[in-house]
Amino acid sequence: MNWVEAIGYLGTALTIAASAMSTMIPLRIVALLASCAVITYGFLIGSMPVVLTELIQIPFNAIRLYQMIRLIRDAERAATGDLSFDWLKPFGEARRFTAGAVVFRQGEPAAEMLYVESGLFRIPEQDITVRPGAIVGELGMLSPGNLRTGSLVCVEAGQARCISYLEVKQLYYQNPEFGFYLLKLTSERLFQATQHTGRRASSVPAGSEVM
């Protein structure tokens, strides 16, 4: 085997390794290295179809790699900061709601979470006002039977970005770091809910039944 063939085999090995990987960032990096090796091989053997195929793939892999790195960086910032979910903006679809609209009801099947971009919403059961920048509807992804743990009502007309649980799960599985931070943020929300229930129970006079 001469050194030109060695470069070709290196490209093959890296391409196979990238196909076998499941985590997005190492996959994209190895795919980029594979493209470099195969392009070099293509030039050395004078095969333009080989060079072109890899040249076209490089921008796709580079853009996806950049998106994933940015997502994780922003997710880390969100988890250590003020529960801001701004980094979810590129995902899902924007939907407008008018004042008085019931977005979803407690006990309904849940399939998406919402990132509030404008307007004002309320969760009547928790007596919580949901403002722009907040995320709501993520607990339905984890609740038994995927049912809503509360209702969401639009108080002032606004817009929310609706992100399907399928999309959230894809991000979760593709990025262990993203999954960890989603878990952390959801836990914080659940702890808040537990504290709220605790406060309500302690404010009920002894002998009363807590619903």
Ligand SMILES: Nc1ncnc2c1ncn2[C@@H]1O[C@@H]2COP(=O)(O)O[C@H]2[C@H]1O
């Ligand atoms: N303590 C809380 N603080 C903020 N939001 C909450 C709280 N409890 C429930 N929610 C939200 O209310 C939503 C009702 O629908 P989900 O169960 O899908 O997801 C729930 C949470 O997003």
